[in-house]
Amino acid sequence: MNIGIIGAGLSGIIAAREVVRHGHTVELIEKSQSVGGRLATRRIGDGKADHGAVYFTVRGEALNREVNDWVERGWVRIWYADPYPRYIAVDGMNALAKRLGDGLTVHLHERAEAVAVENGKVVIKTDVTTRQYDRLLITSPLPQTLELLADFSVEAALRELTYAPTFVGLFEFTSEAAIGSDGIVDTELAPGLLKVINNRQKGITATELVSVYMDEAWSEAWYGRPDEETLQEIERLLATVTGTASIQSKQLKRWRYAQATDVWNEPFYHLDGHPIYLAGDVFLERGDASGRTRFESAYVSGLHVAEAMRS
Ligand SMILES: Cc1cc2nc3c(=O)[nH]c(=O)nc-3n(C[C@H](O)[C@H](O)[C@H](O)COP(=O)(O)OP(=O)(O)OC[C@H]3O[C@@H](n4cnc5c(N)ncnc54)[C@H](O)[C@@H]3O)c2cc1C
Structure with missing residues (x-):
């Protein structure tokens, strides 16, 4: 499977490492000049x-x-x-992100601008090119993610965070x-x-x-x-x-x-009927002991979404 990930912060990197480990092809699209995001x-x-x-x-x-x-x-x-x-x-902290992301394919300086689904594939228009994947994971902070998904239906509660x-x-x-x-x-x-x-x-x-x-x-x-x-x-x-x-x-x-x-009490979100997943620090696993967004919630969200995407 060919998987695209928007955002090379901790959750994107962890998810990418996991799906690569299971034999899939992954590309990360990152608007900044370096991986790491809030690290x-x-x-x-x-x-x-x-x-x-x-x-x-x-x-x-x-x-x-x-x-x-x-x-x-x-x-x-x-x-x-x-x-x-x-x-x-x-x-x-940024050096840790770089070490974790070592060996992954990352398109730096590239901003995802629009997302569509055509013939079962996800098509991403960026400020550099157009890319196509079997599945897409978006890990940007939710307001930025929801801008990209303006044409898709998501639960209203997600838009309220x-x-x-x-x-x-x-x-x-x-x-x-x-x-x-x-x-x-x-x-x-x-x-x-x-x-x-x-x-x-x-x-x-x-x-x-x-x-x-x-x-x-x-x-x-x-x-x-x-x-x-x-x-x-x-x-x-x-x-x-x-x-x-x-x-x-x-x-x-x-x-x-x-x-x-506020947080979402599931470790990731799957858009109904589409091969598109959302993850990141705001998505907490059930029973999360802290109830707060943080490094660990981004890490755990990345692990969980990777498992869901490859099944
Ligand atoms: C000031 C500050 C202090 C913090 N202190 C702590 C702390 O002490 N302890 C702790 O545990 N946590 C702390 N955190 C929180 C922690 O940094 C985050 O929870 C974690 O790094 C989030 O990782 P993420 O992958 O979910 O998101 P991010 O790191 O935000 O990654 C998302 C990535 O998506 C990219 N992106 C966004 N839009 C696009 C687009 N359209 N196209 C391409 N790329 C895009 C961004 O550039 C970014 O790299 C702090 C955060 C901040 C900002």
């Missing part, structure tokens, strides 16, 4: 900073088995455990800007701040790079404002943690669809 790391000067997922946790057996293997390969390690382990990728944005400020310091004992502070912060991370203390870089994650309400309230003003306000809030240490450079990352505010 995102930015190069800044001589260093790098995570600006998507900060760490991941493990609750289920499926991810647990795989993580033990990743630890043995030296791809991930425990950052801190308080009270349960927070895993990070040793070279930044909403996402919150997140701003992340990235700051390069000229001198030490230690953040707590492990490089993370996520309590007793000024209103608006969610997490402040020092990427050097986290162990992914040698330079003093701090990632500042703003909470949902703040990000929503500031979403319409200019980047410069937003970054300035994040810097002001950061000073409540770092004091007056001097900043050499700063950047802003704007995630329109960072986290879903």
